[in-house]
Amino acid sequence: MTKLTYISHSAFIIDDGTYKIAIDPYITNNPTATIKVEDVKPDYIFVTHAHGDHLGDTVQLAKQHDATVITVNELAIYLANQGVKIHAMHIGGVYEFPFGKIKLTIAHHASKADNGEYMGPPCGVVFMLKDKTIYHTGDTGLFLDMKLIGEICQPDVMLTPIGGNFTMDIDDSVRATEFVKPKCVIPMHYDTFPIIPADPKEFVRRVEAKGFKSRVIQYGETIEL
Ligand code: NI
Ligand code: MN
Numbered sequence: 001m002t003k004l005t006y007i008s009h010s011a012f013i014i015d016d017g018t019y020k021i022a023i024d025p026y027i028t029n030n031p032t033a034t035i036k037v038e039d040v041k042p043d044y045i046f047v048t049h050a051h052g053d054h055l056g057d058t059v060q061l062a063k064q065h066d067a068t069v070i071t072v073n074e075l076a077i078y079l080a081n082q083g084v085k086i087h088a089m090h091i092g093g094v095y096e097f098p099f100g101k102i103k104l105t106i107a108h109h110a111s112k113a114d115n116g117e118y119m120g121p122p123c124g125v126v127f128m129l130k131d132k133t134i135y136h137t138g139d140t141g142l143f144l145d146m147k148l149i150g151e152i153c154q155p156d157v158m159l160t161p162i163g164g165n166f167t168m169d170i171d172d173s174v175r176a177t178e179f180v181k182p183k184c185v186i187p188m189h190y191d192t193f194p195i196i197p198a199d200p201k202e203f204v205r206r207v208e209a210k211g212f213k214s215r216v217i218q219y220g221e222t223i224e225l
Contacts, residue, residue, distance in 0.1 A: 001017065001131075001224050001225070002014065002015070002016050002017075002129055002131055002132045002224070002225045003015040003016075003017075003222050003223065003224055003225070004134070004157070004217070004222065004223055004224075004225055005035070005217075005220070005221070005222040005223075006186075006188070006217035006218070006219060006220070006221055007025070007026075007027060007030070007033050007034075007035050007040075007219070007220070008030055008032040008033045008034070008192060008219040008220075009024070009026050009030055009032065009033075009053060009188065009189055009192045010023070010024040010026070010048070010053070010054055010136070010138070010139070010159075010161070010188050010189050011023060011024050011025050011026050011027065011030070011033070011056065012024075012136070012159065012188075013040065013042070014099075014127060014129070014134065015222075016099050016100075016129055016130065016131075018098075018099070019043045019044065019098060019099040020041060020042045020043050020044075021042060021043065021044045021045070021046060021099065021127070022040055022042035022044070022045045022046070022061065022067075023045075023046045023047075023048070023125070023136055024046070024047060024048055024053075024054040024055075024056065024136075024138075025037075025040060025042070025045060025056045025057050025058055025061055026052070026053045026054055026055070026056030026057070027040065027056055027057050028056070028057050029052070029056070030053070030056070030192065031192060031193070032191060032192050032219055033219065033220075034219045034220035035219075035220050037057050037060070037061065040057075040061060041065050042061055042062075042065055042067045043065070043067055043068075044067055044068050044069075044070060044097065044099070045058050045061060045062055045067050045068070045069045045070070046069075046070045046071065046102070046125055046127075046136075047069060047070075047071040047075060047079075048071075048107065048122055048123055048124065048125065048136065048138035048139065049072075049075070049107070049109060049110070049111035049119065049121075049122030049123065049138060049139060050075050050078070050111045050112055050113050050119035051110075051111065051112070051139070052114060053192070054138075054139070055075075058079070058084070059079065059082050059084055062079070062084040062085060063083060063084060066085065067085070068085045068086065068087050069084050069085065069086050069087070070086075070087045070089060070097075070102060071086070071088070071089070071123075072088070072089065072090055072091070072104065072111075072119075072120040072121060072122075072123055073088040073089070073090055073120055074111075074118065074119050074120030075111065075113075075119040075120055076088035076089075078113060078117065078119060089102070089104050090104060090120075091104050091105065091106055091121060091123055092104065092105075099127075099129060099130075100127060100128050100129040100130055101127075101128040102125060102126070102127055102128070103125070103126040103128065103153065104123045104124070104125055105123060105124040105125065105126060105135075105137075105138075105149055106121070106123065106124065106140075106143065106145065107121075107122045107123050107124045107137060107138040107139060107140035108140050108141040108143055109122040109138065109139040109140050109141070109166075109167070110122060122138055122139060122140070123138055124136060124137040124138040124140060124149075125138065126149065126153045126155065128153070131225075132156045132157065132225045133153055133154060133155045133156050133157070134155060134156065134157045134158075134159065134225075135149060135153060135155040135157070135158045135159065135180060135182065136159040137158070137159065137160050137161065137168075137176070139161060139166060139167045139189065140161070140167060140168065141167065141168060141172070142168050142172040142173075142175055142176055142179075144179070146176050146179035146180050147179045147180070149180060150179055150180035150181050150182070154181075155180060155182040155183070156182065156183045156184065156225065157182055157183070157184050157185075157186060157225060158176075158177065158180050158182035158184070158185045158186070159186050159188050160173045160176055160177065160185060160186070160187060160188065161173065161187075161188055161189030161190070162187040162188070162189065162190045162198045162200065162203050163189045163190035163191065163192070163196025163197070163198045164196060164198065165195050165196050166189075166195075166196065167189055167196075169198065170198055170199075170202060170203045170206065173185075173187065173203060174203070174206045174207055174210065177207050177210070177212050177214075178210060181212075182212070183213060184212075184213045184214060184215065185207055185212055185213070185214045186214065186215060186216070186217055187200045187203045187204070187214075187216060200216040201216060204216060
């Protein structure tokens, strides 16, 4: 049984019973995180892009737990130069890890390190685990190719931003859900900062009205998929 924990923002932990995969582990400076960074013990870390609210505690966690960081090539090289174990991939690429396959998708956004250095394109990711397929869109605006991602990968779960300003808002994430047609859609990237307010219950109501299953995961909550 695969478990999914929501740290808050775009940060999640997938636990398949054997491997723990942290996604965008922004914890220490995250005002809405209730989980402590010491309590996250990942075997793998997936990073969608280099912005601080996604890269977060990646370097510390990777070094502490000897975790492999999976991300786009440019950001991977930047992290490798900091002594982190990496697996570099790129948009469209698929690779089989011990927990299942990962496929990188496009995301319309940007990716720069704090020093201004270009970190390659941002991405989304599809985890094709043994029992579930999970699509984490990353930070992105709405794009029509989400239909293709839905058709090819047929996600059980879609994690989608609703906070607006930097990413899709509720309106666009409702449309994104219609494009991808996941079995269940879970909102993320809202209320972390005053500039990205959104009511996740409104999102759930709106997608349920269109026939989709949806749920809000509370900060720090773990659900079984
Ligand atoms: Ni970003
Ligand atoms: Mn972000």
